[in-house]
Amino acid sequence: MTDASDCRRPLDYRERARAALPAHVWDYIEGGAGDELTVAWNSAAFDRVSIVPRTMVDVSACDLSCELFGARYATPLGVAPMAYHQIAHPEGELATARGAGAAGALCVVSIFASARLEDIAAARSGAEASGPLWFQLYWLRRREVMLDLAARAGAAGYRALVVTADTPRLGDRRRDRHNGWAVPAGVRAVNLDAAVMASAHRRRPGASALAGHAEEAFDPSATWHDLEWLVARAPLPVLVKGILDPADAQLAVDHGAAGVIVSNHGGRQVDGAISALRALPPVVDAVAGRVPVLLDGGVRRGRDAFVALALGATAVLIGRPVLWALAAAGADGVAHQLRLYRDELENLLALAGRPRVRELGRDAVAHG
Numbered sequence: 001m002t003d004a005s006d007c008r009r010p011l012d013y014r015e016r017a018r019a020a021l022p023a024h025v026w027d028y029i030e031g032g033a034g035d036e037l038t039v040a041w042n043s044a045a046f047d048r049v050s051i052v053p054r055t056m057v058d059v060s061a062c063d064l065s066c067e068l069f070g071a072r073y074a075t076p077l078g079v080a081p082m083a084y085h086q087i088a089h090p091e092g093e094l095a096t097a098r099g100a101g102a103a104g105a106l107c108v109v110s111i112f113a114s115a116r117l118e119d120i121a122a123a124r125s126g127a128e129a130s131g132p133l134w135f136q137l138y139w140l141r142r143r144e145v146m147l148d149l150a151a152r153a154g155a156a157g158y159r160a161l162v163v164t165a166d167t168p169r170l171g172d173r174r175r176d177r178h179n180g181w182a183v184p185a186g187v188r189a190v191n192l193d194a195a196v197m198a199s200a201h202r203r204r205p206g207a208s209a210l211a212g213h214a215e216e217a218f219d220p221s222a223t224w225h226d227l228e229w230l231v232a233r234a235p236l237p238v239l240v241k242g243i244l245d246p247a248d249a250q251l252a253v254d255h256g257a258a259g260v261i262v263s264n265h266g267g268r269q270v271d272g273a274i275s276a277l278r279a280l281p282p283v284v285d286a287v288a289g290r291v292p293v294l295l296d297g298g299v300r301r302g303r304d305a306f307v308a309l310a311l312g313a314t315a316v317l318i319g320r321p322v323l324w325a326l327a328a329a330g331a332d333g334v335a336h337q338l339r340l341y342r343d344e345l346e347n348l349l350a351l352a353g354r355p356r357v358r359e360l361g362r363d364a365v366a367h368g
């Protein structure tokens with residue numbers, strides 16, 4: 001059993017998780033598309049940005065809060081939407097939601113969650129310092145299923161919807177093809193119809209069952225008109241996830257997006273795609289304050305969150321490191337992981353003489 005307190009920085013959970021998980025599950029979580037160039041670039045991009053500290057500033061209290069859709073969020077850190085948390089831990093999303101709730105962090109629940117979205121909301125409200133939940137959708141051929149899920153999320157107290165735009169089909173996950181990866185039989189995307197999900201569990205040598213499933217279920221013809229259609233019918237604000245081009249950010253806002261998430265899907269879609277951090281400033285400029293801009297991809301330290309916030313993100317989402325902590329130590333691991341990020345960010349705000357997240361700007365960093 002892992003003692004979470006041995007982990008001193010977010011990356012320390014990585015080896016714990018690798019040791020705890022079967023190799024094919026580890027490969028699915030950790031892997032990216034193609035040669036995994038973009039996976040590496042996402043985190044490397046943060047290392048090329050320096051912090052410029054100020055001095056003689058009163059930092060006796062730091063304020064990490066941010067504002068999203070008229071509400072105050074306790075921290076600008078959140079959990080990125082990821083499918084099937086039960087592959088990492090038997091308590092799956094219920095544990096993730098409890099852990100994120102305890103840390104006061106936003107949690108974005110995937111459409112492929114392995115627990116019912118209503119049960120996740122209930123698990124979450126039990127946590128002491130409960131934070132907000134958002135729900136993520138893919139563009140499904142069966143549009144009525146998207147609307148049904150959107151209505152359920154609204155009724156269950158979720159505060160926003162995220163529609164993922166970068167997945168007309170699944171990227172080429174070579175590790176998964178090599179492993180003949182399929183979602184294990186005991187783990188189910190229970191918010192979706194079992195008949196629709198059957199192909200995700202069908203093992204075929206040399207192929208990823210998820211790729212086959214995505215081809216069957218995802219609608220590759222979705223365009224900005226479909227976003228307008230969704231926004232007009234959704235009971236919640238809709239953010240678009242997977243934006244890298246400033247022109248797309250502009251189009252998203254023009255077609256009703258309430259926010260954009262700069263993301264290359266953790267390097268799992270287009271190998272060689274621009275890193276999320278490098279894509280951020282032009283998107284922030286194109287959006288020009290009309291809606292919030294979030295970022296995910298490669299955030300591996302509190303320092304990385306600081307850099308993204310300084311370059312204009314309102315909040316940042318964390319993907320794989322949350323699943324590492326979940327695999328290693330369940331809900332306590334997730335809470336601890338998010339606190340490691342938060343504490344490192346808080347410490348840096350103080351040391352860099354920039355005590356308020358909401359006032360962080362580009363002057364706080366330098367390139368190179």
Ligand SMILES: Cc1cc2nc3c(=O)[nH]c(=O)nc-3n(C[C@H](O)[C@H](O)[C@H](O)COP(=O)(O)O)c2cc1C
Pocket residue numbers: 028029030042080081082083110111112136164241263264265266267268296297298299317318319320321
């Ligand atoms: C195992 C796994 C499953 C994922 N499933 C989804 C998903 O269901 N929906 C989605 O929009 N993004 C999904 N993503 C992408 C994440 O939301 C996020 O963009 C990415 O993981 C962020 O990068 P990071 O892992 O480097 O922090 C998934 C990522 C991983 C690692």
Ligand SMILES: O=C(O)C(=O)c1ccccc1
Pocket residue numbers: 083112167170210214265268
């Ligand atoms: O694995 C993923 O990155 C992902 O987004 C996904 C896509 C289809 C089904 C499950 C997860």
